[in-house]
Structure formats: structure tokens, C-alpha cells
Amino acid sequence: xxxxxxxxxxxxxxxxxxxxxxxxxxxxxxxxxxxxxxxxxxxxxxxxxxxxxxxxxxxxxxxxxxxxxxxxxxxxxxxxxxxxxxxxxxxxxxxxxxxxxxxxxxxxxxxxxxxxxxxxxxxxxxxxxxxxxxxxxxxxxxxxxxxxxxxxxxxxxxxxxxxxxxxxxxxxxxxxxxxxxxxxxxxxxxxxxxxxxxxxxxxxxxxxxxxxxxxxxxxxxxxxxxxxxxxxxxxxxxxxxxxxxxxxxxxxxxxxxxxxxxxxxxxxxxxxxxxxxxxxxxxxxxxxxxxxxxxxxxxxxxxxxxxxxxxxxxxxxxxxxxxxxxxxxxxxxxxxxxxxxxxxxxxxxxxxxxxxxxxxxxxxxxxxxxxxxxxxxxxxxxxxxxxxxxxxxxxxxxxxxxxxxxxxxxxxxxxxxxxx
Amino acid sequence: xxxxxxxxxxxxxxxxxxxxxxxxxxxxxxxxxxxxxxxxxxxxxxxxxxxxxxxxxxxxxxxxxxxxxxxxxxxxxxxxxxxxxxxxxxxxxxxxxxxxxxxxxxx
Numbered sequence: 336x337x338x339x340x341x342x343x344x345x346x347x348x349x350x351x352x353x354x355x356x357x358x359x360x361x362x363x364x365x366x367x368x369x370x371x372x373x374x375x376x377x378x379x380x381x382x383x384x385x386x387x388x389x390x391x392x393x394x395x396x397x398x399x400x401x402x403x404x405x406x407x408x409x410x411x412x413x414x415x416x417x418x419x420x421x422x423x424x425x426x427x428x429x430x431x432x433x434x435x436x437x438x439x440x441x442x443x444x445x446x447x448x449x450x451x452x453x454x455x456x457x458x459x460x461x462x463x464x465x466x467x468x469x470x471x472x473x474x475x476x477x478x479x480x481x482x483x484x485x486x487x488x489x490x491x492x493x494x495x496x497x498x499x500x501x502x503x504x505x506x507x508x509x510x511x512x513x514x515x516x517x518x519x520x521x522x523x524x525x526x527x528x529x530x531x532x533x534x535x536x537x538x539x540x541x542x543x544x545x546x547x548x549x550x551x552x553x554x555x556x557x558x559x560x561x562x563x564x565x566x567x568x569x570x571x572x573x574x575x576x577x578x579x580x581x582x583x584x585x586x587x588x589x590x591x592x593x594x595x596x597x598x599x600x601x602x603x604x605x606x607x608x609x610x611x612x613x614x615x616x617x618x619x620x621x622x623x624x625x626x627x628x629x630x631x632x633x634x635x636x637x638x639x640x641x642x643x644x645x646x647x648x649x650x651x652x653x654x655x656x657x658x659x660x661x662x663x664x665x666x667x668x669x670x671x672x673x674x675x676x677x678x679x680x681x682x683x684x685x686x687x688x689x690x691x692x693x694x695x696x697x698x699x700x701x702x703x704x705x706x707x708x709x710x711x712x713x714x715x716x717x718x719x720x721x722x723x724x725x726x727x728x729x730x731x732x733x734x735x736x737x738x739x740x741x742x743x744x745x746x747x748x749x750x751x752x753x754x755x
Numbered sequence: 756x757x758x759x760x761x762x763x764x765x766x767x768x769x770x771x772x773x774x775x776x777x778x779x780x781x782x783x784x785x786x787x788x789x790x791x792x793x794x795x796x797x798x799x800x801x802x803x804x805x806x807x808x809x810x811x812x813x814x815x816x817x818x819x820x821x822x823x824x825x826x827x828x829x830x831x832x833x834x835x836x837x838x839x840x841x842x843x844x845x846x847x848x849x850x851x852x853x854x855x856x857x858x859x860x861x862x
Contacts, residue, residue: 361797363820364773365793366820367820367822368775369793370820394793394794397794398793399794401795401797409798410802410806411801411805547802548805
């Protein structure tokens with residue numbers, strides 16, 4: 336009966352996922368094992384099974400897992416696959432190093448004297464179109480710090496801890512992206528999605544290269560790489576931002592491209608010299624260059640869509656106080672915006688009417704922020720709020736803050752307007 | 756040693772077996788708790804072979820399909836014995852801490 340071949344063929348099709356060298360050795364054996372697991376000894380029943388049976392999902396998943404391990408240098412794999420595995424592990428660690436350095440940057444900023452990136456963080460949910468969405472700012476800070484844990488765990492060989500933490504770490508960003516996409520509030524959808532897929536998700540999937548058979552990463556160099564990266568990259572970027580030279584700082588994809596280009600320049604003489612082990616690094620750099628290049632190209636779509644992004648994306652990490660702080664102690668809530676008919680979800684807002692002195696100060700500050708495309712920090716009621724983007728100078732003594740729910744508006748009112 | 760590797764070695768301690776024979780034996784030994792998928796089985800076999808704990812024994816053709824049998828090596832037998840001793844010692848500690856006697860533990 337020709338149907339007998341169907342189940343076998345289906346299994347062989349699944350086994351095509353495995354590398355050729357492995358199939359040459361084990362395909363017949365594995366097919367026999369698969370088919371044996373179905374056979375009951377009853378000719379009629381077996382005949383039906385052979386004709387209509389299909390590989391179960393867990394079986395297919397187990398073959399996919401095996402294929403992943405083999406392609407990434409599992410036990411007994413040829414040198415080529417071992418090199419691939421090592422190169423992927425290097426690329427994953429390099430990307431996670433950037434994440435961890437960003438987390439370290441955030442951590443250091445909290446304790447940096449005079450820094451305007453202070454805690455409490457700019458409440459991202461409070462300012463329209465700011466990077467925060469559904470999550471309170473604490474989530475973003477904690478997520479940033481978690482990348483340090485993920486990186487160190489991976490270097491130290493705690494693969495499972497790193498995987499679980501990494502999956503948890505990218506969920507808030509995904510939720511924010513989805514929310515921003517659905518509400519149309521994403522400032523840079525191309526770059527944001529590209530970042531999530533290429534810099535967040537792809538390394539996590541590639542963590543499959545850190546399997547049980549993989550040799551452990553060189554601990555000391557990779558651990559030292561974190562403070563070294565921070566000192567050589569993060570500190571100069573921070574210094575440029577705080578000294579008013581942020582125009583010199585490229586945006587995130589630009590920075591990624593520059594870093595990869597520098598690594599390539601450093602690596603080329605070593606590769607030319609034919610030193611042992613440089614082949615794997617060449618492969619790693621090709622992967623990193625591909626990721627950075629694709630990220631750069633996709634994110635350019637945002638600048639085509641909105642040229643103003645070039646100004647405020649450069650400022651997305653720095654909050655500075657402009658002029659004297661304006662206090663709202665004399666302000667009053669005058670109205671709450673009703674959600675527009677085509678606006679989902681609804682936006683609510685508070686309008687503050689300031690005293691004459693407060694209005695003049697507010698006009699000066701917001702004019703300066705608007706002209707410089709700078710971000711602004713507003714201090715009031717003992718807290719500092721970061722304003723992501725100033726839409727225009729406020730000249731009439733009114734200051735409005737949009738939020739995404741009535742509850743948030745009421746909370747904000749309680750914070751900004753102390754009760755007697 | 757992982758639980759899967761332990762059960763595979765235990766299955767082979769009873770004599771050479773082929774792929775599905777190992778799967779069936781492991782399920783029986785573990786009273787159904789460990790259901791090895793074929794992809795996982797061959798991953799475990801690769802690893803154990805790379806560590807020289809198992810080796811091919813012989814090949815057998817049945818129904819036109821080739822089946823490879825594996826057997827324990829001397830190192831594999833030693834590693835299994837050590838692991839069994841370790842697990843037994845751990846189990847004794849647990850029983851002691853729980854205040855279980857032999858009869859209670861069995862019952």
C-alpha cells in the first residue's frame with residue numbers, strides 16, 4: 336500500500352531540518368525509531384496509521400531543537416558547525432553587552448551627582464507620545480538593570496537564568512510597541528520595531544547557541560568588556576549630552592554601525608595575519624555588521640516619515656532643566672480634555688493656569704526647549720518630570736499635560752497641586 | 756548528569772538497545788514519567804557517545820529499515836554506577852530528614 340510511504344515521507348521531510356552530515360549517519364535509524372513508536376502489531380491498524388499518521392508537534396519540536404544544537408556546534412558536530420556556534424555566541428554576547436552597558440548607564444546615572452537623569456524618572460505615561468506607554472517608569476529602569484544580570488549570567492554559564500530573564504526583559508518593550516502601534520503614538524515605528532526584533536528578540540533566539548555542549552565563554556575578557564564599553568562608549572556619549580554637544584552623538588542605529596565598523600577596523604589586521612581563531616571573529620563581525628546594517632536601513636524610514644525626528648531622537652536619553660523651575664502651586668485645574676472621536680485610547684489632560692510670574696518663566700523655558708529641540712525637566716511638588724518633546728512655546732500662562740486615563744489625570748492633579 | 760541521560764544509560768545497562776527500544780525502556784523504568792521524544796533521544800545519544808559513555812553495538816535490518824543498537828562502555832557503566840550511588844545517597848538523606856522508615860518509604 337502506497338500509504339505506508341506517506342508517514343515515512345512525512346518524517347523524512349521533518350528530518351530535512353537536520354544538517355546533511357547528521358542525516359547521512361542517522362536518518363534511517365531515526366525513521367525506524369519514529370515508525371516503531373506508531374506500530375501496534377495489528378496489520379490493519381498499522382496500515383491506517385501509516386497512511387494517515389502525522390508527526391506530532393512535540394516530535395517535530397524535538398527535531399527542531401536537535402537541529403538547532405547541531406547547527407550551532409552540538410556534540411560531535413564537524414568543525415564548521417562548531418565555528419558557527421562560537422561565532423553566534425560571540426555575536427549574542429556583543430549585543431547583550433550593549434544592552435548591559437545601557438543598563439549600567441542608567442544605574443550610574445541614578446547616583447551621578449548633578450545628573451538630570453534622576454529618580455523619580457520622567458513619568459513616561461504622563462507625557463503625550465513619550466516612551467513609556469502602559470508601563471510605569473520603574474519597569475523601564477528595572478528592565479535596563481535586568482540586562483546586566485542577563486549578560487553576566489550568560490558569561491558565567493547560567494544559561495537558563497539568562498534565557499528566562501531575557502524573555503521577561505523584552506516583554507515590556509513589546510507591549511509598549513503594540514500599544515504605540517495601535518494608538519498611532521509611536522514616534523519612530525520603523526526603528527522601534529527593528530530594535531525589538533534585531534536587538535531584543537534575535538539575540539534571545541540565538542541564545543540557543545549556548546547549549547550544554549557549548550564551551551563556556553571566556554569569562555574574564557567578557558566581564559571586563561562591560562566596564563570597558565561603559566568607559567569607552569557610554570561615558571563619552573553621556574559627556575557629549577551633558578555638555579550640550581549631543582549633535583555629535585549619533586542615534587542608536589548609527590552608534591551600532593560605528594561600533595561594528597571600529598571593531599572591523601581593529602580586526603582586519605589580525606585576520607590578515609592569519610592568526611588562529613580570527614576566522615570565528617570574522618564570522619561574528621559579519622553577523623553584527625548585518626544586524627547593524629539592517630537596523631540602520633530600516634530605521635531610516637522614520638526620518639523619511641518625519642524629518643523632525645532627527646532632532647529629538649538625539650535627545651532621547653537626556654533631561655535637562657532649562658532656566659528656573661516653574662512651580663504649579665498657584666495653578667488650578669481648569670479642564671480635562673475630552674477624548675477626540677478618532678483617538679484611541681482616549682487622552683485626558685490637565686490645564687494649569689499660572690500666576691503672571693510663573694507664566695513668564697514658563698514662556699521662557701518652553702521657548703528655549705522648543706527652539707533647541709531640547710528635552711525639559713519640570714520640577715514641582717518635590718519631583719522632576721521629564722517632558723519628552725515640547726510641541727511649542729507656551730505663551731499664555733497655560734500649561735497642559737496629556738495622559739491616557741482619567742485616573743492618571745487625577746493622580747497627577749494630586750501630585751502637582753498640593754492640598755492645603 | 757541529566758535525568759534523561761541517567762535513564763538512557765540505565766536502559767542500556769540491561770543490554771544493547773536500538774532507538775525506540777531505549778525510548779520504551781526509559782518510559783517503563785520511569786513509570787511513564789520520562790517520555791523521550793526521538794529528537795531529544797538522539798541529542799542525548801550524541802552527547803553520551805561524545806563522552807564515550809556509550810558506543811554502537813551492532814546493526815539490524817527489520818522491515819527494510821536499519822536499526823542501530825547501542826551499548827554501555829566501561830566508562831558508561833562506571834559513570835552510571837557513580838550516579839546511581841549519588842542519587843541513592845541523596846534519597847537516603849531525604850528519607851532521614853523526613854523521618855521516614857524503610858517501610859513507610861516503601862508504602
